[in-house]
Amino acid sequence: MNLRVLVLITAVGVALTLSAVNFYFQHKWYDVMITFTATLVVSYIVFYYLIEKYIYSRIKLIYKLIHNLKLGRDLRDALGEHVSANPIDDVEQEVKEWAKQKKSEIDELRKQEKFxxxxxxxxxxxxxxxxxxxxxxxxxxxxxxxxxxxxxxxxxxxxxxxxxxxxxxxxxxxxxxxxxxGEIPINYTKFKINDLIKEVFESLEIKGKQYKIKLVFKQKYDDGIIVYADREKIRQVLVNLIDNSFKYGKEEGNTSVSIFVLHDQVLVEVTDDGIGIEEKFLPRLFERFYRTDTSRSRQIGGSGLGLAIVKHIIEAHQQTINVRSTEGLGSTFGFTVELAKQNLPFPHIPVLKS
Missing domain, CATH: 1.10.287.130 (Signal transduction histidine kinase, dimerisation/phosphotransfer (DHp) domain)
Incomplete structure (x- = not known):
């Protein structure tokens, strides 16, 4: 509802009221019509002037300030900005949106404070x-x-x-x-992911024997699968995940790595048959210092930041990491890396199924 319609309705209401009073005392339709017309015109002019000068103009100013301050503009720019012809609805909408945004910001600040x-x-x-x-x-x-x-x-x-x-x-x-x-850059190179996995296995072989855990990487992954990522950082991801499987695995158990070629990504999964993780702990598993079994984790050692670092490295590659686990049966951590384009100067990349 714009200003003119609002003033007209108000003026009609006043004119009808005065006309009814006039008819009650005079009982003359001619005088009633004159009263109605004169009152309507005078009321419309007076109300329009008063509302425009003392209310509507100030609402426009408030709308300008709200709208421009939301955009981070200077106050002097805000005062000279053009607004729509119906600022009341705009102010209502702006205030609702602003309140919603501020509530969201407050909720986020509370989360950050708790964190x-x-x-x-x-x-x-x-x-x-x-x-x-x-x-x-x-x-x-x-x-x-x-x-x-x-x-x-x-x-x-x-x-x-x-x-x-x-x-x-x-x-x-x-x-x-x-x-x-972002201080540590991602140095993208093309490399064979299966060769990197074998290197990591060789470097962790002695540690695996100390935990009495066997490392398994099936022969069908011998064909070269070329990915486009930061080789050293992906090495760190694999080392952290495999080292994590040692800590929470079981004696005489296995830690296996599998590869799945998707459309334009390679999914790498590290699976152990250890103690597993309760489902309620999974959403917080990649938080810093979060431990599902504090007493066992203290005995095992480590900084408690391994999985958080893994998550940050994978997200820095604009890829994803996930975990699925069953308590008592084991856990599987899976992450994706970008598959190298076939038009790059490398041999054909086979699509594998596991």
């Missing part, structure tokens, strides 16, 4: 654990005064391991911070 509190709490705990251990071993050495050299050597070895743990934690924190800020 910040959780993060500070987690990082404080992660640092305190090795620091207190180191402090305890040093105090024990000071009290013993190195009289028992064998015990002193054991304490020094344990302190050294906790120093290493702190070093890994700081290194991983620095890396994940750089990944988030």
């Amino acid at each position: 910040r509190r959780d993060f500070l709490s987690n990082i404080s705990h992660e640092f305190k654990t090795p620091l207190f251990a180191i402090q305890g071993y040093i105090e024990a050495l000071q009290d013993d005064d190195f009289d028992d050299r064998e015990l002193a050597r054991q304490f020094l070895d344990k302190a050294s391991k906790n120093v290493d743990r702190l070093s890994y934690l700081i290194k991983d924190l620095d890396e994940i911070s750089k990944l988030e800020s």
